[in-house]
Amino acid sequence: MFQTHLSPEALRGALARLRSGPPERGRAGARQPVHTVYGGAHLFKADTARKLGAVALRVVEEHAPDFAAFARAIGLPGADGLPEEHAEALALSAAIEAGGGAAARASGPARLAHAVYARVLDKLRREPVEDLRIDFEDGYGVRPGHEEDAHAAAAAREVALGMAAGGLPPFLGIRIKSLGDECAERSLRTLDLFLSSLVAASGGALPPGFAVTLPKVVAPEQVSALADALDALEGALRLPAGSIRIELMVETPASILGPRGEIALPGLVEAARGRCAAAHFGAYDYTASCEITAAHQHLAHPACDFARHVMQSALAGSGVWLSDGASNVLPVAPHRARPGGAPLTPQQVEDNRRAVVGAWRLKYEHVRRALGSGYYQGWDLHPAELPVRYAATYAFFLEGVEATSARLRGFIERAAQATVVGTVFDDAATGQGLLRFFLRAISAGAMTEVEAAERTGLTPDELRGRSFHAIVARRSV
Template identity: 60%
Template sequence: MMTHGRAPVHTVYGGAHLFRADAAQKLGGLALRALEAYAPDASAFAGALGFPGGDDEAFATAVYRQVLEKLRREPVEDLRIDFEDGYGVRSEGEEDGHAEAAAREVARGLGLGSLPPMLGIRVKALTPELCGRSLRTLDLFLSTLVEATSGALPMGFVVTLPKVSAPGQVEALVDALEALERGLGLQAGAVGLEIMVETPEAVVGPDGSLAARRLCAAGRGRCAAVHFGPYDYTASLGIMAAHQRLDHPACEAARELLQVALAGTGIRLSDGPTNVLPVPVHRVGGAAAGAAAGAVTEGATLTEAQVEENRGAVHGAWRLHAGQVRRALTQGITQGWDLHPAQLPARYGAVYAFYLEGVPAAGERLRNFLDRAAQATRVGVVFDDAATGQGLLGFFLRGVAAGAFTEAEALRWSTLTPEELRSQSFARIVGARR
């Protein structure tokens, strides 16, 4: 059984035909250019995202600095090389060539140390029409990669299977992975898998039971995450395109059922993408103004009204994206998709603001709780009991994992010891303090 390791705050999807060894660095560069063009300082960024506390200059500056540092140091946490929707339908020979080329680029990135911390590929669905093509791409990619690296794989490498509707599809992928691992001399279980839930059948089974747990069980210990695909899902329910959105009530219901199905399994749930992209409406010489062009160049070639309209479009998309990231975090879903480099500032800004703004209250409640030896307590009008204590501890653990603050900062704010924080168990902390 594979270990699920680090939990990323996002997964970035990009077409396999575009992947290069330095893709993460290029995406980070484009994200920084978008930030420079449309939010050149902390005040502008806070105003664009509209996060609570944004009118506090020190708070806004702290968030902005962390976003800048993140985009320079590690702009992408998890990248999926896409042979499905982000790639499209191509000739057999063309997809063969792209599978091999992408694998060689991964091998090159592995040697250069330029790959993001987590990486994988998304193959086509294992439907009768696409199964052969999907498994051939998987075979070509893994065979080429293993040959180029003398058997090395990126740490935590996964294969994402889209449009899963039955356990048999997951079992077929596992069978293929087992055969490839044997044939290529890889350790058994070296390749993990992820399941994409994009149909009602993958949420609720024909007998009324929660289907996602059975789908994950079919992965025979390889399943690291379930990714929710909101647009295929809403389309399958007959919801018209104009009303298909990430926060549609039908999506809310599906996510809640998926959370229940995955509770206690250690398998992550990832939210889907915001499909309104932060791109300008006016262009300069055929190139996008903003994400691909700085504010100075834009101002020199566009009218003042056009520049302002571009800024409004990007800020509106950022605010929508940040709001949907925040909604997911309040619901306990800490991962989502990003589709465009200019979405990265909003993703990280929303994540960091969420955790940093919650530190004072969470720290006070946890300290008060521990000071009274975990008896039920009240801070202000909020009543806390032992179950809440685990949630408060989880807040600090998730904040550290998301990069919103360091472990040292979490220890200072919570008054925990390193051993207590790393225990991840509130009951154990209380028991040791008695």
């Protein structure tokens, strides 16, 4: 017999406090898009996402007509050993697709490159854009008030058309201007016009996953002002309370550290009053604010690493998604053939190839670096970036499947104690991280739920439960 002094009432009270936990924020457990594509509001049409996918496919066909060429262009591991002749690459592709002995004899790099290329092409045809932001800020510029009014209403009507046709991306929203002194009234007027026009044109509905992105946040009061405006608009337009999410752009040192040196992000998220779904890092405004010259502004700058890590630490476990910024070199060909004009010279064709492939390689490195740092979403500004975004994401997960699935299976079998698998030591906290790898891979489209279940030995229901502890508890009975 052991003596205790906690009464049943005291114990229940303490446990109830633990179970209540912090208020739910963000979109914990939901699908996170792998990117956000920004485009000027004056250019948005109901079929914009489809057109971006078509452009992306044409660029791939021109500069990487087979899986081996694409692998070399972006720098996939082992790409140098793949066939350089188009006919040979097609023959190897056919053998891999046919399966059997020929496929088994294909090298690991060939199978990886083929899988990535096939998934990228399928994605560009089926769902080329996951998250689209109709931009009234940097991608739109400063225009006369009547012109922005007209574009806000027109973009809203196009969204309504896209909703009716089923052609919008899974996530969509607008980026308004900042709520600094000079732009605040214009920004909120655009928000009002857009939402009012959209609700009128759509019969009272918003697209699923709709968000308003607030740029250049420097104080909690700016976030609170946007939340106040959304409260009022939801009431006036008879929309469900809290249905419009806010995304914050971290573009200034004031978004990272407050005036007394405290971390500012939790206060910014709190000011959104439960609406904050994501925080997006703006590398170039941030580095400019740190007085880093333009020649040295890039995603891999140490100042950017510091800001991103503060974002991770401050918002870990909050359910607020994190997104990296954009690459500063776009895959744009410098030479274009004019209709009815002379064709491009061989040198111009080579110049175009070098420009696109060089930007692809840089984009691939940026995306892989972000993924390795725990950032699973980023910005894309040009349709030719889409193939590389998806390729880098798919390769990141597919390369790690074998090792991670072996560790997860072994860890589940020996969940009651720490275990060593190969040369890697796992402790109890690792189990959830191993499971999260596959949940992320499914969310990103790198593999299906069925493929993940086959790799891990888990059931689809166990994967959907998202809890390593629950899996172990169920299997221990």
